[in-house]
Amino acid sequence: MSSDNATNNNLANPRTTRMLTERENEILEAWIENRVNSSDFRETLISGEELRSDSQSFLRAFVTAIADSNVEEMRGKEFNAIRRLLLEISEARAAQAFSPSETAFYVFSLKESLMPFFRDEYRDDPNLLIDEVNKISKTLDKLGSFIFVSTIKNRERVIRQQQQDMLELSTPVVQIWDRIICLPLIGALDSRRTQLMMERLLERIVRTRAEVAILDITGVPTVDTQVANYLIKTVTAVRLLGSTCIITGVGPAIAQTIVHLGIDLAGIITRNQLSDGIRLAFEMTRQKVVPTSGADEDETGQEGGADERVQSAHS
Amino acid sequence: MSAFKVPILKVGDVLIVSIQSDIDDRTVLELQQRVLEQIERTNARAVLIDISLLEMVDSFTGRMLSDIASMSSIMDAETVVVGMQPAVAITLVELGLELKGVSTALDVDEGLRILRDRMSKKQRGARAWNDRHASAGS
Secondary structure: OOOHHHHHOOOHHHHHHHHHHHHHHHHOOOHHHHHHOOOOOOOOOHHHHHHHHHHHHHHHHHHHHHHEEEEEOOOOOHHHHHHHHHHHHHHHHHHOOOOOOHHHHHEEEEEEHHHHHHHHOOOOOHHHHHHHHHHHHHHHHHHHHHHHHHHHHHHHHHHHHHHHHHHHHHOOOEEEOOOOOEEEEOOOOOOOHHHHHHHHHHHHHHOOOOEEEEEEEEEEEOOHHHHHHHHHHHHHHHHOOOEEEEEOOOOOHHHHHHHHHHOOOOOOOEOOOOHHHHHHHHOOEEEEEOOOOOOOOOOOOOOOOOOOEEEEOOO | OOOOOOOEEEEEOOOEEOOOOOOOOOOOOOHHHHHHHHHHHHHEEEEEOOOOOOOOOOOOHHHHHHHHHHHHOOHHHHHHHOOOOOHHHHHHHHOOOOOOOOOOOOOOHHHHHHHHHHHHHHHHHHHHHHHHHHHHHH
């Protein structure tokens, strides 16, 4: 055996493969020991058994992949298998709240544990030792960066999913009374959200035959020109359907901003409180809230008792 | 050339125009012409345009709706557009066509109620004007 054997730079030396296969268990033990003793190992996040089973399957896949694939380019179906495995590991680690760099270091740490074994194997041939160590080291670097990237990708997916969920949650259309619906808006408005909100509101108006739609912006932190533009568009679309839109929850801060920005809300009905809006909506739908005759039913006692009845006065 | 004609029905004082499918520009122009002729011929006081089956709208059709409304209004007939689909409303808003000056309603029933309100208000207005002038004259 001489270093000339390693002219095919893309394949690992057969000696390396044989050594890795034969001493796999020793390597695994060394690696796990290294992990458990290292300063960044967090016992609270991952159990010893899990670490062992992960490491075992990773090492197995790694050795198989090294055996007969293109190490340099990480090609071949064996490397596909190891990639899939890494994806699983990165997903699990992300769920266990490991940071991406911790997960990547997990893969890098194998390098450290492998070195003594290489030293033993290539004691006779330092040149070959350097070659082989370089190859393995490059491969592990690539795998490490791969797991890093996939961990981040997983996180991004989770974030996108959560954004979608939030979008779904954040546009509830509530039926307040016959022919009156309300859309309470909470949080910052962007174009995607407003689009969805507008569609929901319009669909709901058509379905419920609502004459009045109340848009409550109490929960909207700031109104800039863009948000105001969205609101105006929504109000116009509601009018086109044949319904009327009332914007409520316009506090002092928002009123000031709107005037300072020079936004023209002419023709749009605005109210300070949601309750004012509801009162107006009752008027517009020719309905009336009256207190029950409290004289003989004294249980409610308090003024403007909670028990009020709505009278519908259709013309 | 389109063989399709939009039906215009006269019910009482109201012309009911029901657009049954997506229409092309030629049909739109022809419809505008026929509505105005009908107003003149039948002395209708109001026009109700039902577009609940219209699923697509372009800037031309949008303009036509507001044009018919303002033309009819000059000929002393109220116009109301009813049953607009949400998608159509969103398109019109995005196109910047707010149909200012056009009344809208959710369905035909509601539209007729609005028209009746308007017509009776107008009559009352005319009567009040007459009364004022009669008393001024005496």
